Amino acid sequence: MKRQILLSTLSALALSGCAVGPEFAPPVPPVASSGPFISGQDQAFAPDPLPANWWRLYNDPVLDSLVRDALAANTDVRVATARIERARASLRGAKGDRLPQTSIDAGGNYRRLPENQALPGMDREGWNVNAGLNVSYEADLFGRVSRNVEAGRADLAAAQADADAVKVMVVAETTRAYADAASSAARLKVADQIVSLLDHSLSLTRQRHDAGMESGLAVARIATLRQQRAAEIPQIAAQRQAALFRLATLTGRAPADLPPIAGERSVSLEITQAIPVGDGAALLARRPDIRAAEQRLAADTARIGVATADLYPKISFGGSVGSTGPDIGDIFSGGPFNWLIGPLLSWTFPNTEAIRARIDAANADAHASLANFDGTVLVALQETETALNAYSQSLRRRAALQEAQKEAQRATRITRAQQKEGTINSLDLLESERTLAETTAQLADQDAQVSDAQIDLFRALGGGWEESSSE
Numbered sequence: 001m002k003r004q005i006l007l008s009t010l011s012a013l014a015l016s017g018c019a020v021g022p023e024f025a026p027p028v029p030p031v032a033s034s035g036p037f038i039s040g041q042d043q044a045f046a047p048d049p050l051p052a053n054w055w056r057l058y059n060d061p062v063l064d065s066l067v068r069d070a071l072a073a074n075t076d077v078r079v080a081t082a083r084i085e086r087a088r089a090s091l092r093g094a095k096g097d098r099l100p101q102t103s104i105d106a107g108g109n110y111r112r113l114p115e116n117q118a119l120p121g122m123d124r125e126g127w128n129v130n131a132g133l134n135v136s137y138e139a140d141l142f143g144r145v146s147r148n149v150e151a152g153r154a155d156l157a158a159a160q161a162d163a164d165a166v167k168v169m170v171v172a173e174t175t176r177a178y179a180d181a182a183s184s185a186a187r188l189k190v191a192d193q194i195v196s197l198l199d200h201s202l203s204l205t206r207q208r209h210d211a212g213m214e215s216g217l218a219v220a221r222i223a224t225l226r227q228q229r230a231a232e233i234p235q236i237a238a239q240r241q242a243a244l245f246r247l248a249t250l251t252g253r254a255p256a257d258l259p260p261i262a263g264e265r266s267v268s269l270e271i272t273q274a275i276p277v278g279d280g281a282a283l284l285a286r287r288p289d290i291r292a293a294e295q296r297l298a299a300d301t302a303r304i305g306v307a308t309a310d311l312y313p314k315i316s317f318g319g320s321v322g323s324t325g326p327d328i329g330d331i332f333s334g335g336p337f338n339w340l341i342g343p344l345l346s347w348t349f350p351n352t353e354a355i356r357a358r359i360d361a362a363n364a365d366a367h368a369s370l371a372n373f374d375g376t377v378l379v380a381l382q383e384t385e386t387a388l389n390a391y392s393q394s395l396r397r398r399a400a401l402q403e404a405q406k407e408a409q410r411a412t413r414i415t416r417a418q419q420k421e422g423t424i425n426s427l428d429l430l431e432s433e434r435t436l437a438e439t440t441a442q443l444a445d446q447d448a449q450v451s452d453a454q455i456d457l458f459r460a461l462g463g464g465w466e467e468s469s470s471e
Helices: 002-015 054-058 061-073 075-096 144-210 216-250 280-286 288-309 353-421 426-460
Strands: 101-112 125-139 314-325 337-346
Touching: 054 061, 054 144, 061 075, 061 144, 075 144, 144 216, 144 288, 144 353, 144 426, 216 426, 280 353, 288 353, 353 426
Parallel strands: none
Antiparallel strands: 101 125, 125 314, 314 337
16 A cells, blocks of 8 residues: 555656756847848849759759769768767667666675574575666656757757758859859850950051051060960969869769769859849748757757756656576576665755856856857848849949940951051050950959859858758
């Protein structure tokens, strides 16, 4: 009867337990952060949601294949995946504290008892063998175990968000490396065309010099301009190779293993349609760094409860069964059998200063995580607004350069015709040729900058990665 009362009382205590420490409440971003973007009102943008696989908007099968390779083999992605597995293992360990802990003890010794301790008829000297099974279970009355599990879940979610952030980076940088290689190839074509045009002008000027219509100075100046433009070609070629080497690393390959098709594109990578950007609310929900910061705040909040639970007693229910005998056979065939069951109380209340110090440290960690979350939100908004504005301004600059190139081409045609007629000297033609060459080269560079700004925008928007999983 007493045993039943004891068990009923302990069961009631276990069921009535509650988790100490604060309950996590998701932080609320600034109200203004959920509206339309300040810099997103341009016609270059659309309010539609950003698609998950944004790089497919380029409609380039080679790029699609390279991105798949990067997500499968990139070393940073592999590291992030391993960290997810580590967090999952830690969570599994925290959940294991909810289960009874068991142990098996066995031992044997050869002994001799003092004469006054030996029972009548009992050998004073001989073997003594014992074996037992021990079971203990912590009654989580104050939530130490449950808060630890809660923190483990949040750590796992943060690791998954970190992995998504790595994927955003890897996809963006893979696309950028492919775009840089394509833009460099396009700039090489432009540089070759400029040199060819200057070769033609140099040839005409030399013919006029041979006929006594131009000075040697005019020939030298055009030849100098031609060599200056030719000197830019090796630099652009080196930039193209560097982009291809970067692309190989991002896709988990040695440079020699990059397929030749990866470098065949010679037109700048660009989406000509309005870019879907959504709004601030969608951005905050999509950016994996914000999700990671929120989950770290949740984990640190739960750890306040873990530390606070140490202020209260730990109660474990335990029991053991065992047997003792002069040899192993006696243990399993009727040797002396014993058992016990009962609670174990552990409480370090005389020295709470160290515990309260740990609670204060956990609170400080939570405050830091909240500040980090707020900062992450503000940085995300700043990066997105900056990327939107930079892309919009890069389009405006390119439009101006396109008009400038048209005017430079018209001016060059006029000056060439006038030179043939002898109405202008070679210096006027030289100035016209220089202006056209510089404008054309600037336009090619700006095409590359537009492509780069576009990728920066997609990366700032969070890349469309909205994967999540729960335990």
